[in-house]
Amino acid sequence: MGIDSEHVIIQMVDVNKWFGQFHVLKDINLTVHKGERIVVCGPSGSGKSTMIRCINRLEEHQKGKIVVDGVELTDDLKQIDTIRREVGMVFQHFNLFPHLTVLENCTLALSWVRKQPRAEAHKIAMKYLERVKIPEQADKYPGQLSGGQQQRVAIARSLCMSPKVMLFDEPTSALDPEMIKEVLDVMVELAREGMTMLCVTHEMGFAKTVANRVIFMDEGQIVEENEPEEFFNNPRNERTQLFLSQVLHH
Amino acid sequence: MAEAFVEKPDLSPPIASVGVVEWLRANLFSTPFNALLTLVCLYLIYLSAPPAIEWLFVHADWRGETRDDCAGDGACWVFVKARFGQFMYGFYPEAQRWRVDAAFLIFIAGLAALMTPRVPGKRWVALFLLFVFPFVAYTLFYGGILGFEVVETALWGGLMLTLIIATIGIVASLPLGVVLALGRRSQMPIVRALCVAFIELWRGVPLITVLFMASVMLPLFLPEGVSFDKLLRAFIGVTLFQSAYMAEVIRGGLQAIPQGQYEAAKALGLNYWKLMALVVLPQALKLVIPGIVNTFIALFKDTTLVLIIGLFDLLGIVQAALTDPNWLGFAVEGYIFAGFGYWIFCFGMSRYSQYIERKLETGHARR
Ligand SMILES: Nc1ncnc2c1ncn2[C@@H]1O[C@H](COP(=O)(O)OP(=O)(O)OP(=O)(O)O)[C@@H](O)[C@H]1O
Numbered sequence: 355m356g357i358d359s360e361h362v363i364i365q366m367v368d369v370n371k372w373f374g375q376f377h378v379l380k381d382i383n384l385t386v387h388k389g390e391r392i393v394v395c396g397p398s399g400s401g402k403s404t405m406i407r408c409i410n411r412l413e414e415h416q417k418g419k420i421v422v423d424g425v426e427l428t429d430d431l432k433q434i435d436t437i438r439r440e441v442g443m444v445f446q447h448f449n450l451f452p453h454l455t456v457l458e459n460c461t462l463a464l465s466w467v468r469k470q471p472r473a474e475a476h477k478i479a480m481k482y483l484e485r486v487k488i489p490e491q492a493d494k495y496p497g498q499l500s501g502g503q504q505q506r507v508a509i510a511r512s513l514c515m516s517p518k519v520m521l522f523d524e525p526t527s528a529l530d531p532e533m534i535k536e537v538l539d540v541m542v543e544l545a546r547e548g549m550t551m552l553c554v555t556h557e558m559g560f561a562k563t564v565a566n567r568v569i570f571m572d573e574g575q576i577v578e579e580n581e582p583e584e585f586f587n588n589p590r591n592e593r594t595q596l597f598l599s600q601v602l603h604h
Numbered sequence: 605m606a607e608a609f610v611e612k613p614d615l616s617p618p619i620a621s622v623g624v625v626e627w628l629r630a631n632l633f634s635t636p637f638n639a640l641l642t643l644v645c646l647y648l649i650y651l652s653a654p655p656a657i658e659w660l661f662v663h664a665d666w667r668g669e670t671r672d673d674c675a676g677d678g679a680c681w682v683f684v685k686a687r688f689g690q691f692m693y694g695f696y697p698e699a700q701r702w703r704v705d706a707a708f709l710i711f712i713a714g715l716a717a718l719m720t721p722r723v724p725g726k727r728w729v730a731l732f733l734l735f736v737f738p739f740v741a742y743t744l745f746y747g748g749i750l751g752f753e754v755v756e757t758a759l760w761g762g763l764m765l766t767l768i769i770a771t772i773g774i775v776a777s778l779p780l781g782v783v784l785a786l787g788r789r790s791q792m793p794i795v796r797a798l799c800v801a802f803i804e805l806w807r808g809v810p811l812i813t814v815l816f817m818a819s820v821m822l823p824l825f826l827p828e829g830v831s832f833d834k835l836l837r838a839f840i841g842v843t844l845f846q847s848a849y850m851a852e853v854i855r856g857g858l859q860a861i862p863q864g865q866y867e868a869a870k871a872l873g874l875n876y877w878k879l880m881a882l883v884v885l886p887q888a889l890k891l892v893i894p895g896i897v898n899t900f901i902a903l904f905k906d907t908t909l910v911l912i913i914g915l916f917d918l919l920g921i922v923q924a925a926l927t928d929p930n931w932l933g934f935a936v937e938g939y940i941f942a943g944f945g946y947w948i949f950c951f952g953m954s955r956y957s958q959y960i961e962r963k964l965e966t967g968h969a970r971r
């Protein structure tokens with residue numbers, strides 16, 4: 355589960371993005387190595403979601419360079435598809451497909467993107483549903499599950515594609531307090547197994563337990579970047595200090 | 605001192621809250637105004653129902669061959685009976701009518717297999733109906749191959765023609781509508797502009813105009829000697845017209861699908877077509893089943909407009925029969941029969957769509 359510092363999975367170089375006139379991302383530079391677990395935090399509207407959504411092209415950057423596992427993100431649809439297959443993403447609102455059962459949610463991309471035969475897809479899906487501890491819900495529809503269960507299904511759905519990196523965009527912030535833990539437990543376990551993770555979250559406990567690095571963003575910039583110990587105990591930037599005082603006393 | 609907890613047994617509800625009397629009280633006589641409405645309605649039914657039933661059934665003439673058999677003062681169903689073959693098949697030669705029956709039987713069998721849950725091999729039945737059956741139907745209806753005698757489309761008519769036009773219209777306008785709706789929401793400006801122009805053009809003109817143009821104007825533009833079958837022109841007119849409506853219904857469904865569904869599908873690596881076919885369209889189409897069926901029903905009834913271009917569908921053939929000197933004066937019977945014919949099919953579609961909606965309900969709360 356160590357970090358392979360030879361192997362760069364994500365590289366963002368001077369990435370800039372605008373929404374109309376609004377400059378959301380300003381000269382973002384970020385290198386993620388294989389096996390790293392990075393937590394991104396920062397005030398609302400600082401561009402955290404936008405940054406990680408650029409990595410699988412849910413948002414398009416206008417300047418700079420993003421390379422994912424050796425493939426550069428350009429307008430070439432083939433390359434975008436290649437990258438999306440290697441990058442899993444978990445959303446704040448789960449975004450499960452409501453017309454498919456839990457199992458079908460998991461097998462959909464296996465069958466249609468990875469072209470796995472039915473039985474094989476089924477096997478893989480059940481493996482990951484067991485991993486997130488809800489194999490017994492396989493035949494239910496998402497609408498019949500609790501929020502925490504839905505988010506765990508969403509994680510399993512991404513894992514089925516055996517991604518090299520997992521992106522999480524505030525995976526617990528739409529959940530009731532008693533469900534946050536069941537999702538975090540799954541994520542901690544995933545981290546233990548060596549998954550490369552980039553996680554936007556305000557769960558500072560999670561950051562302290564699993565992160566190798568914490569990144570603080572504000573107004574479209576990476577303001578501070580450090581190991582969790584240093585980050586929480588000795589924040590250097592005053593904006594980080596202000597933010598941490600608000601989050602930690604919450 | 606707290607009392608010990610005692611489990612209470614399930615009791616049946618008090619009689620007054622479930623019986624007929626209670627139902628009447630709660631639904632028909634709950635307020636003085638409601639009671640008044642109920643009484644007025646009952647009175648109206650009392651006034652109109654008995655004479656209608658007497659005319660339709662009690663005093664009606666059922667037996668016989670000619671109008672002389674219609675002596676009573678009720679409806680003359682002998683007229684409908686005598687003309688029944690024509691109402692069903694138009695001027696299709698009597699000796700060949702079994703071909704029409706055969707085609708419809710095959711179609712109904714296929715449809716029934718598709719519509720009933722738990723029939724195995726649905727995929728093959730669907731493929732057969734979509735790709736093989738059209739050739740079978742063409743051979744049977746039109747002929748000219750395999751030793752089947754040719755029956756010109758000018759001879760087709762009655763319910764058969766109504767069903768053929770409606771079925772082709774329905775089968776062709778749904779996929780065309782999907783394509784147009786996707787095109788209208790496309791990122792590509794030219795595709796979008798073309799789809800918008802197409803939809804707005806066809807929605808902006810009455811179907812009668814379309815049919816009239818197809819039948820009268822089109823030949824003027826075509827080089828001499830080239831002629832399209834009149835029925836084929838009607839098919840094309842009806843299909844293009846209805847697909848424009850269908851496109852707008854489906855677009856409504858597409859707009860209701862949250863952005864998150866697209867994002868999740870993209871993040872999994874599904875490309876545009878797979879994303880649409882597997883994630884977005886199944887949800888969007890399900891949402892607009894009532895609108896789609898509404899369009900189907902409108903289409904079914906609009907087939908009567910082919911009358912304009914000299915094709916005799918169910919209504920057309922009934923109307924033609926009314927002008928027969930031997931059967932003058934039976935317009936009401938004719939129209940009631942035609943109306944009943946349309947109603948059966950439209951009501952059937954409506955009920956089936958409700959069944960499908962219930963079946964597809966997966967209990968999801970939308971976010
Ligand atoms: N599609 C869009 N069009 C225009 N502006 C947008 C769009 N998406 C985001 N923004 C703006 O970009 C800024 C950054 O948004 P982003 O969602 O990345 O913030 P965030 O850091 O994830 O915030 P939060 O913690 O609230 O999720 C915000 O000010 C937002 O209003």
Ligand SMILES: [Mg+2]
Nearest residue numbers: 402403404524
């Ligand atoms: Mg966000």
